[in-house]
Amino acid sequence: MDWRSVRFDWNRARAFLVTAEEGSLSAAARALGMAQPTLGRQVAALETELGVALFERVGRGLVLTPSGLELMEHVRAMGEAASRVSLAASGQSQSVEGTVSITASEVASAHVLPPIVAALRRAEPGIAVEIVATNAVRDLRRREADIALRSPRPTDPELIARQVSAGAATLYATPACLARFGPLERPEDMARAEFIGFEENAPLLEGLNRRGLGLTARNFPVRTANHLVQWELVKRGVGIGVMLTDVGDGEPAVRRAAPWLAPFGFPVWLVAHRELSTSRRVRVVFDFLADALSTRRPPGPPES
CATH class of the missing domain: 3.40.190.10 (Periplasmic binding protein-like II)
Structure with missing residues (x-):
């Protein structure tokens, strides 16, 4: 290998890589834990060393130039190699601290x-x-x-x-919540109930309907991306929600909303x-x- 042909500093290449992945100097500086002006100087120095423009500013962000796109593939490979070196080095440690x-x-x-x-x-x-x-x-x-x-x-x-275990989850609600919907003794009865949904709710809706529940988006008047918030809503009686069986069965404020429904299993x-x-x-x-x-x-x- 002709080492004299290597004309750039790895730290500058790393600054370029993280900036490209994060989309801005400020985000890249946070990711690397360094000052934004320092990072900007490293990127500018790399451009000077290589004699090419790597970024164009668009609004508040940065977009790679054609030269930057071409370089990105090679620098990303360098970053992955550097990560493997770090992994191998940490793997040599026999300390339990x-x-x-x-x-x-x-x-x-x-x-x-x-x-x-x-x-x-x-x-x-x-x-x-x-x-x-x-x-x-x-x-x-x-x-x-x-x-x-x-x-x-x-x-x-x-x-x-x-694989360390098999998990299971099912539907839970408070007794007062369930009383609002009347007896829920068959899959088709669930169509008159209200559920707490997720932000991306399609998988839950499809999974429940595969069990014959016949639900639509209207059955999910409240949604949240946070599963812990969802569980608090269930415990407050807002609607029916999904929880791990060993968590839900141990919560005195709720009970299984459809005991006849087999739990959803997962590894x-x-x-x-x-x-x-x-x-x-x-x-x-x-x-x-x-x-x-x-x-x-x-x-x-x-x-x-």
Whole structure:
């Protein structure tokens, strides 16, 4: 390789890459934890080094020029290689001290992880835990989290996954809420009930209708993207909503809205990056989560 032909600084290339991905200097500066003027100087220096314009300003944002688009493909590959170097280096650590980030849905973060993390902290006080509570899928390859708790099985070959349990969810409401709709004894009776929906409600609506409920958008007068807000609305009697069975069955304010309806089952996968799995710190947390989740009470009908 002719090293003399490499005419730019990687830090400047990184500044260009993050700016292109974030769409503005201010957003890129926040992502990198640096001052915006410093970042801007790095991008400008890269343009000077390469002798090309990389961005055009459009409104308050930045748009890649044709030269920037061509360069982006190569710099992104460099960024992924740099990430792999960082992953390999962190994987060499045998220390059980440090931070491990875990991403899970809002419901799992609020109702499933707390007792497990409390037990983990007692067993491994040197490990700090960051919980990323989001319903969006975080990118483990980009180190947006170390470990993820997910329902769909990942297909990325760079990730390792272990199915740790099977989850279930069903419909819940307060007794007063259910009384407003009259007896709900058959699937067709549910068409006169009101439900709490999600922001992207089509999957829930289609899933319920596959069970013969015959619902329309009018059955969902209240919607929210936040699952925890949805659950609070259910507990306040606003409508019928979906919750994990081991959470809903343990909530005294509600009961199953349709006991005759079989719960919705789904697998629970624990996921980590293949290289990160060699890190002792991450491996300890991964195995601890796997053991704890595998021994959770299996979902089933409520106790009589």
